[in-house]
Amino acid sequence: MDARILTIGQLARETGTKVETVRFYEKSGLLPAPARTEGNYRSYDRTHLNRLSFIRRARDLGFSLDQVRALLALSDDREQSCAAVNAIAKEHRAEVERKIADLQSLKKELDRMIDHCGCGIVADCRIIESLSPDGRR
Amino acid sequence: MDARILTIGQLARETGTKVETVRFYEKSGLLPAPARTEGNYRSYDRTHLNRLSFIRRARDLGFSLDQVRALLALSDDREQSCAAVNAIAKEHRAEVERKIADLQSLKKELDRMIDHCGCGIVADCRIIESLSPDGRR
DNA sequence: CTTGACCCTGTAGTGACTACAGGGATCATT
DNA sequence: AATGATCCCTGTAGTCACTACAGGGTCAAG
Numbered sequence: 001m002d003a004r005i006l007t008i009g010q011l012a013r014e015t016g017t018k019v020e021t022v023r024f025y026e027k028s029g030l031l032p033a034p035a036r037t038e039g040n041y042r043s044y045d046r047t048h049l050n051r052l053s054f055i056r057r058a059r060d061l062g063f064s065l066d067q068v069r070a071l072l073a074l075s076d077d078r079e080q081s082c083a084a085v086n087a088i089a090k091e092h093r094a095e096v097e098r099k100i101a102d103l104q105s106l107k108k109e110l111d112r113m114i115d116h117c118g119c120g121i122v123a124d125c126r127i128i129e130s131l132s133p134d135g136r137r
Numbered sequence: 138m139d140a141r142i143l144t145i146g147q148l149a150r151e152t153g154t155k156v157e158t159v160r161f162y163e164k165s166g167l168l169p170a171p172a173r174t175e176g177n178y179r180s181y182d183r184t185h186l187n188r189l190s191f192i193r194r195a196r197d198l199g200f201s202l203d204q205v206r207a208l209l210a211l212s213d214d215r216e217q218s219c220a221a222v223n224a225i226a227k228e229h230r231a232e233v234e235r236k237i238a239d240l241q242s243l244k245k246e247l248d249r250m251i252d253h254c255g256c257g258i259v260a261d262c263r264i265i266e267s268l269s270p271d272g273r274r
Numbered sequence: 275c276t277t278g279a280c281c282c283t284g285t286a287g288t289g290a291c292t293a294c295a296g297g298g299a300t301c302a303t304t
Numbered sequence: 305a306a307t308g309a310t311c312c313c314t315g316t317a318g319t320c321a322c323t324a325c326a327g328g329g330t331c332a333a334g
Contacts (some may be wrong), residue, residue: 009280019281020323028321039330041281053270061268062243065321075265082262086254089264093247096240103237106199110230117223125219127226128212131198133190146311156312157292165290176299178312202290 006044015052022052030055030069063092143181152189159189167192167206200229 012019025031031052035043054075058068067088074085116126149156162168168189172180191212195205204225211222253263 007281018323021321023283024322037281037330039281041330050270054268057268057270059321061246071265071268074259075262075269078258078260080259082254082256082259082265085259085262085264086251086256089247089251089254093244093251096244096247100237100240100244103233103240107230107233107237109198110226110233114223114226114230117219117226119219119223121215122211122217122219122222123215125212125222127222128208128219131191131194131208132212133187133194144311145313155292158290160314161291174299176312178299196290 004046006049008042008044011044011049011052014049015056017052017056025052025055028065030065030072061092062096063088067092141183143186145179145181148181148186148189151186152193154189154193162189162192165202167202167209198229199233200225204229 006014008019008022011017012022022031026033031048033042034045034048037043051072054072055068058071059065063071070088071085074080074082074088113127113130116130118124118126122128143151145156145159148154149159159168163170168185170179171182171185174180188209191209192205195208196202200208207225208222211217211219211225250264250267253267255261255263259265
């Protein structure tokens with residue numbers, strides 16, 4: 001067992017996290033509260049480092065904190081079927097796909113607005129016009 | 138001038154907005170505070186209806202409230218050049234493009250994870266593995 | 275001892291809403 | 305006039321995932 005002990009600042013730096021965020025995760029129940037030094041400093045070991053890395057990785061992939069929470073619980077039970085893991089990941093992927101579709105549709109509308117803007121004065125502005133009810137203001 | 142007067146509920150329904158959101162926009166300074174009835178109900182006219190429609194439309198297109206605020210100010214000055222309007226819209230479009238690219242990259246990673254998941258038990262789960270530091274837990 | 279960096283807890287803010295709570299107003303019906 | 309349903313009011317707090325202080329303590333090096 002790696003006996004390396006880390007302060008919160010060290011843990012944060014190693015995982016590309018802010019100190020405040022680490023404390024937030026602890027408060028949120030995602031990261032277990034660590035032992036403390038005599039000076040009341042948090043004292044992290046490799047277990048915490050691994051867990052925080054997992055959390056950050058999942059967050060970077062856009063999983064919500066609740067999804068991360070569920071994934072962590074699942075990953076703690078190694079004999080469990082990974083069907084639930086799969087389901088979470090697939091639902092998340094579906095959501096990402098929806099967001100992409102929404103944004104692409106949105107971009108098309110913005111393209112239309114911008115490409116039709118002759119850019120003279122506001123009174124003749126096609127962007128303002130298309131934001132206005134009935135294109136009449 | 139259309140003399141039609143609307144309550145907040147009517148205004149909200151006509152613009153697909155929640156009553157609370159209308160009050161929020163008023164508090165945020167986006168929508169001017171309307172006259173009041175003797176019973177202290179808000180009393181909206183067509184000007185407000187037009188303005189709220191503009192706000193909703195811009196919000197639907199993903200403009201931030203500050204961007205909407207700027208667009209409203211620009212649209213109130215009809216002799217002004219619409220270069221500033223154009224700039225706001227283009228910046229927003231660029232942001233949407235960035236988001237799309239991010240999400241597409243993210244989706245690729247999720248695809249990779251999910252497609253490699255044999256889905257047996259957690260100990261062999263490729264999703265959990267790819268979330269874990271060094272793929273070793 | 276001093277200094278600078280880090281740590282602690284608690285609180286509040288971000289952006290854009292959203293949801294109460296408690297109480298008043300309005301309208302239609304009886 | 306009473307009643308019930310619906311709407312309105314203000315104020316407060318919550319959502320999500322952080323983020324940024326404020327005020328004070330700890331640690332290590334000089």
